[in-house]
Amino acid sequence: MSAQLDRLKGSIPPLVTPFHNGEVDYDAYARLVAFQIKNGSHGILVNGTTAEPSTLTVEERNRLVDIAVRVAATRVPVVAATGSQSLRETRELTEYAAKAGADSLLIVTPYYIRPPQRGLIAYYLELASMTDLPWMVYHIPGRAAVNVTIDTLKELRAKSQNFVGMKHAVNDLALVSECHAALGPEFKVFVGLEELSFPMMAVGACGLMNAVGNLQPKILSDLCEAVWRNDLSQAQALHHELFEINQAVFFDTNPIPMKYMMKRLGLLAGNEHRLPMVPATPELERRLDAVLERVGLLGERAA
Secondary structure: OHHHHHHOOEEOOEOOOOEEOOEEOHHHHHHHHHHHHHOOOOOEEEOOHHHOHHHOOHHHHHHHHHHHHHHHOOOOOEEEEOOOOOHHHHHHHHHHHHHHOOOEEEEEOOOOOOOOHHHHHHHHHHHHOOOOOOEEEEEOHHHHOOOOOHHHHHHHHHHOOOEEEEEEOOOOOHHHHHHHHHHOOOOEEEEOOHHHHHHHHHOOOOEEOOHHHHOOHHHHHHHHHHHHOOOHHHHHHHHHHHHHHHHHOOOOOOOHHHHHHHHHOOOOOOOOOOOOOOOOOHHHHHHHHHHHHHOOOOOOOOO
16 A cells, blocks of 8 residues: 555645536546646546535446546546445445545545544444545535544544545644644645645645646646745745635635636636536626636636
8 A cells, every 4th residue: 555655645636527418528527637637736536525526426426436547547646535425325436436446535524414523433434444445534524514533533543554644624724733743744634725735735734635726737736846845935936826716716615616717718618517506607707707817827728
């Protein structure tokens, strides 16, 4: 597993799911995976929050994993997000991703249910017993309505050898240091909030799993690599360069702004969603256009 872990770092964007006339556009998804690899991303995250996974069927989610694994062709690791609010569904997604060739698993805390910590521990250990793949907790209480405590992470670490880290999507910079103090510096923390990318990496996060990577993958990979070579001045400059775009991602529920901006830059043919998600309003479009204009992206096309 050590070889897998060595590659599990850097900018691993959670890709959007393209739709066309209500159906997943798998050809467009394959192109997005190729675009990420060409533009320097260190990995691909399939079926993260930005992919609108709760609107997808199990079969659709599994097919997206297949495509990412095929297109990546071992050039970069593929992280499969396999979590759900249902243990049975999560088991099915996890089993499939492992067989399909995913390199690692990201499992969100069960949402809506709000389980106690002992329930989270039992849930994750049940899933961990199914596979030898390295797996991580996806900590996003703003969506899932449940926190993961340091004590829970410590117990998972003690009882599952392949529990290697977490995606941390909370405005809590201190938790990175708390995790490393309790679990060791090798415990992998991926940043899940755009505006904290540089600060969290500066104190020890190993990489980024940020929606904005759909739009500007090269800058995010450059930021990670600047931190790795201790060029904090360059990393800080990239942080400020990204700042307004990072804010724009959350002008509305993710990925509504992201899909519109991707359409404007030619990365998507359309910014279609499945209900209850909806496209950007005309007012939001104008606001996002203004951001793209100010940061100099309008007129650029996909590389």
